[in-house]
Structures are given as structure tokens and as C-alpha cells.
Amino acid sequence: MLEIQAVRNHTENVIKGLEARHIKDASSQVETLLDLDDQRRKIITNLESNRQEMNQTSRSIGKLIGQGKQEEAEAAKSRTSTLKSDIQEEEQMLKTIEENLFNILVSFPNINHPSVPVGKDEKDNVVAFRNDIEVKFDFEAIPHWELATKHDIISWELGVKLTGAGFPVYIGKGARLQRALIAWFLDRAGEAGYVEIQPPLMVNEDSGFGTGQLPDKEGQMYHITAENFFLIPTAEVPITNLFRDTILNEEELPVKRCGYTPCFRREAGSYGKDVKGLNRLHQFDKVEIVHISHPDKSYEVLEQMCDHVMGLLTELGLPFRKLLLCTGDTGFTSAKTFDMEVYSAAQERWLEVSSISNFETFQTNRLKLRFRDESKKTRLLHSLNGSALALPRILAAILENNQQADGSILVPEVLRPYTGFDKIG
RNA sequence: GGAGAGGUGGCAGAGCGGUCGAAUGCGGUGGUCUUGAAAACCAUUGACCUUUGCGGGUCCGGGGGUUCGAAUCCCUCCCUCUCCGCCA
Numbered sequence: 001m002l003e004i005q006a007v008r009n010h011t012e013n014v015i016k017g018l019e020a021r022h023i024k025d026a027s028s029q030v031e032t033l034l035d036l037d038d039q040r041r042k043i044i045t046n047l048e049s050n051r052q053e054m055n056q057t058s059r060s061i062g063k064l065i066g067q068g069k070q071e072e073a074e075a076a077k078s079r080t081s082t083l084k085s086d087i088q089e090e091e092q093m094l095k096t097i098e099e100n101l102f103n104i105l106v107s108f109p110n111i112n113h114p115s116v117p118v119g120k121d122e123k124d125n126v127v128a129f130r131n132d133i134e135v136k137f138d139f140e141a142i143p144h145w146e147l148a149t150k151h152d153i154i155s156w157e158l159g160v161k162l163t164g165a166g167f168p169v170y171i172g173k174g175a176r177l178q179r180a181l182i183a184w185f186l187d188r189a190g191e192a193g194y195v196e197i198q199p200p201l202m203v204n205e206d207s208g209f210g211t212g213q214l215p216d217k218e219g220q221m222y223h224i225t226a227e228n229f230f231l232i233p234t235a236e237v238p239i240t241n242l243f244r245d246t247i248l249n250e251e252e253l254p255v256k257r258c259g260y261t262p263c264f265r266r267e268a269g270s271y272g273k274d275v276k277g278l279n280r281l282h283q284f285d286k287v288e289i290v291h292i293s294h295p296d297k298s299y300e301v302l303e304q305m306c307d308h309v310m311g312l313l314t315e316l317g318l319p320f321r322k323l324l325l326c327t328g329d330t331g332f333t334s335a336k337t338f339d340m341e342v343y344s345a346a347q348e349r350w351l352e353v354s355s356i357s358n359f360e361t362f363q364t365n366r367l368k369l370r371f372r373d374e375s376k377k378t379r380l381l382h383s384l385n386g387s388a389l390a391l392p393r394i395l396a397a398i399l400e401n402n403q404q405a406d407g408s409i410l411v412p413e414v415l416r417p418y419t420g421f422d423k424i425g
Numbered sequence: 426g427g428a429g430a431g432g433u434g435g436c437a438g439a440g441c442g443g444u445c446g447a448a449u450g451c452g453g454u455g456g457u458c459u460u461g462a463a464a465a466c467c468a469u470u471g472a473c474c475u476u477u478g479c480g481g482g483u484c485c486g487g488g489g490g491u492u493c494g495a496a497u498c499c500c501u502c503c504c505u506c507u508c509c510g511c512c513a
Contacts, residue, residue: 044475048482055482058494062443065493073493080493247435247472368472378472 001212001366002108003380004037004101017111020118020327029104036101040094047090054083106215110362112327113299113336119326128338129322131314135401141346144396145277147403148174151425154278166267166275166282173424177398177411178285180418181391182260185287185312189388192308194258194289199238201261202229207241210367212333212359222264231264235288236385240363243292247378248371254301255292258388260285278392279351285391291384292369295361298382299336302358305386306338309354312389316412318397319343321350335360342393346400351393356386399424 153174
């Protein structure tokens with residue numbers, strides 16, 4: 001959620017930012033917002049002076065009665081009843097105005113960083129880096145869903161039997177390879193200074209609001225109605241919410257956390273080749289890194305996080321590219337996002353395996369996550385997170401890119417200590 | 426699932442319907458003392474909103490009510506803890 005002060009102080013910027021995001025009627029919406037804010041502050045001023053008088057008068061009544069001045073006490077009482085109705089009326093108005101204000105404010109996406117290219121959709125994203133690994137086959141490469149079935153390491157049918165489409169069952173070496181990836185990712189994150197967290201996989205509404213899934217985006221999450229809990233769509237939600245309503249000391253920064261969790265997404269409306277095999281699932285595994293940063297350092301941190309993820313991809317020997325997302329493709333809560341995509345030689349397409357974002361104060365404003373600066377003032381921190389990494393597409397890429405002419409699949413060197421085997425098949 | 430207890434400042438823990446943003450202790454910070462440290466002593470120590478500033482206001486789990494006035498009384502919702510039952 002944008003800070004109202006920021007909208008007030010940098011109005012032009014905000015309007016431009018919203019327009020770059022293709023928000024309809026950005027400038028008139030902002031105008032409405034500022035108008036409401038104005039009304040709000042006027043009412044507060046009035047309300048507070050009435051309350052002041054009310055407090056003082058009420059207090060004097062006690063004294064007057066004590067002194068036996070009944071008449072004066074009665075006069076004061078009648079004054080308070082006038083004040084009381086004024087106050088109630090103003091409170092009601094304030095409540096309405098604040099609700100309207102809040103509704104507009106939560107509907108606004110984050111404003112992009114100036115370095116983010118203006119664009120409409122994924123076609124306008126910019127390739128920021130590409131490594132020089134190339135995968136070529138002198139035989140007919142087959143996609144991972146066929147490889148998985150052939151080696152009996154993933155069963156789509158059994159997943160359907162147990163639950164439904166998008167819930168695959170990993171078997172034998174398939175399961176082991178997943179576990180190896182998770183362990184390796186966590187170990188590497190730990191080496192990079194991220195403290196490992198095992199959070200709950202369900203969160204309450206407050207948590208959903210804190211990271212920006214609620215309101216409005218609840219359709220993307222599985223909802224446990226009996227308890228009003230939500231299955232987490234990413235570890236970002238519980239791990240970032242660890243710091244909800246927190247004031248950190250500057251010495252405690254930066255805060256670095258990581259965690260492995262399954263992620264649950266309804267993915268309503270997805271279909272076609274995008275959802276084939278492991279490309280899009282309702283439940284998948286992911287290791288997430290979360291960073292709470294001093295506002296002056298967050299863009300430095302964003303690059304560090306990207307470097308960490310690129311390091312993983314390099315060690316896995318996968319062809320990848322780093323994309324800077326344009327304004328139209330950046331997520332609702334993010335100010336700047338890099339996606340990492342791995343090339344799948346068998347599918348002949350790029351697969352998104354990581355998304356690394358700086359949310360600046362968009363989440364921390366909702367979370368009330370602040371720190372005390374040198375002058376002892378509280379200020380909002382910046383929050384960032386990134387997948388390091390999401391499992392299914394990495395698994396898909398490994399299977400496809402590492403397939404051999406004899407049909408077997410080589411396990412990347414770095415994973416072998418974790419898998420205990422060198423190849424599948 | 427059954428029964429009970431409770432939700433107050435960073436923590437612990439008082440609080441008569443009015444002078445309570447709230448005693449006290451611990452912790453934190455600054456100081457005195459000390460070669461230094463500890464101890465002791467003194468002082469200080471919440472967040473938010475509004476205001477250029479002075480100041481003012483709000484907040485004792487959330488919401489509502491009674492009252493001139495509510496942390497204190499009433500209603501309601503939420504949450505936590507303890508015991509019993511069931512159970513990995």
C-alpha cells in the first residue's frame with residue numbers, strides 16, 4: 001500500500017507511476033484521494049478540538065459537583081451533550097472518509113522504480129543478462145512430462161487420483177531429486193547468511209493483508225473456510241509477516257531469512273500448454289529468500305539477491321537469462337522485479353524459475369515494519385524477496401537439458417552428494 | 426470435543442467510574458561513583474494521528490453500549506493459556 005504522505009508530497013510522480021502501470025483514470029483517482037485526505041485532516045482538526053473541550057468540561061463537572069455547585073454542573077452537562085452529538089457526527093464522517101481513502105489506496109499498485117522500463121506486457125521486458133551455456137542435441141529431445149513417465153519418477157495420473165490436476169506425485173529418484181534440490185538450495189542460502197525458517201503453511205487474514213495477497217487477490221489462494229485460514233501461495237507470506245508490527249534497531253539490519261515450503265496456488269483461469277507437465281502446478285515446492293533492508297540499501301540488496309540466484313543456476317549448469325520486468329509486467333506489490341528464466345531445449349521455450357523483487361515500503365507500510373534511525377525516528381523499512389529457487393521448472397529443465405542419447409538423465413554435479421546417484425535411467 | 430482462567434506499556438505485573446498513558450519491578454538509555462568493569466545511586470525510557478511550530482488528540486485484544494465522564498460497568502466477537510478427552 002502506498003503511503004498517503006508520499007501521494008501528497010510526490011503527486012506528479014505517483015500519477016506518472018500509475019499511468020505507467022496502465023491504471024485507469026490515474027490522475028482523477030489521485031485527485032479524489034487527495035481530496036479525501038484533505039477532508040480527513042480538516043475533520044480531525046475539528047474533532048480534536050471538540051474532544052478537547054469535551055474532556056475538559058467532563059472533568060470540571062466532577063469538581064463542580066464536589067464543590068456543591070449544582071447549577072453550574074448542570075450547565076456544563078448540557079454543553080457536553082451538544083459536544084457529544086457533534087463528536088459522534090464527526091466520527092461517523094471521518095470513518096466513512098477513511099474507508100473510502102483506504103479503498104482507493106489499497107487498489108493502487110506499487111510505483112515502479114525509475115529504472116524500470118515502461119511497457120505493456122512481457123514482450124517489453126528487457127534481457128539484462130544471459131549466460132553462455134547452450135544445450136544442443138544430436139537426437140530428438142523429449143519434453144520432461146514424457147521423460148518423467150518413461151523413468152517413472154513423476155506420476156500425473158496418481159496425482160489426479162489423489163487430488164486433481166496440478167498435484168503430481170514424485171516417485172523414487174524423482175522424489176529424491178526434489179529433496180536434494182531443496183537441501184542444496186537451503187544450504188547455499190545458509191552460506192549466504194540467510195537464517196532458515198520453517199513456518200506454518202497456513203496463515204490468517206492479517207498475514208494475507210500484510211504481504212498484499214488480501215484484499216482482492218484471495219481468489220489465488222486456497223481458503224480454509226472453517227478456520228478462515230489461507231494456504232500460503234509462497235513462503236514470502238509467513239516469513240515476511242514474522243516482522244509484522246515490528247520496530248527494529250538499525251544495528252539489527254539487514255534481516256535475512258530463508259525457508260523451504262510447499263506453495264499452494266489455485267491458478268484459476270490457466271490452461272493450455274502453459275500448464276503441461278511441471279510448468280504450472282497447484283502445489284509445488286520452493287525455497288524463498290527474504291530480505292528486510294535499510295531503505296538506502298535495498299537496490300544494492302536486490303542485485304545481491306539476483307547474484308545469489310544466478311550463482312545457483314550457474315552451478316546447476318543451466319542456460320538462463322535475467323529479465324528486468326517492464327512496468328506492465330511487474331507484480332502489483334513490487335517496485336522492481338527481475339525474473340530468472342531457464343531455457344528448456346526440449347520445449348524450446350524459456351521457463352520462469354525465479355522472481356526477485358524489491359517492494360520498497362509497499363509491504364512494510366501494511367506490515368508496520370519499521371526501524372529506528374540515528375535520530376530515533378521510526379521509518380519504514382524496505383522488504384525484498386526472491387525464489388531461490390522454485391522446484392518444478394528447475395526439475396523440468398534439468399530433466400530436459402540433461403537427457404542423453406541413451407535416454408538417461410545426468411544429475412548435475414553439485415546435487416550428487418545429495419541424491420546419492422549420478423543419473424536417472 | 427468438554428470445563429475453567431485470562432487478554433494492560435519491550436517483558437513481568439498493579440489498577441477505587443473522574444486528577445490514568447496508566448503504580449511497581451525487570452530490561453533499555455544517559456549520568457554519578459570507579460584505573461576499567463560490576464554493584465549501588467540519580468535521571469530518563471511507548472506507538473500513532475494532526476500541526477510550520479507551540480500544542481492538541483487517539484490507543485489498556487476488536488466492535489458496540491451505559492454514563493456528563495470508562496482500562497475500570499454491560500453486550501458481543503476474536504485470541505491465548507490451563508485441565509480433561511482424542512491423537513501424530
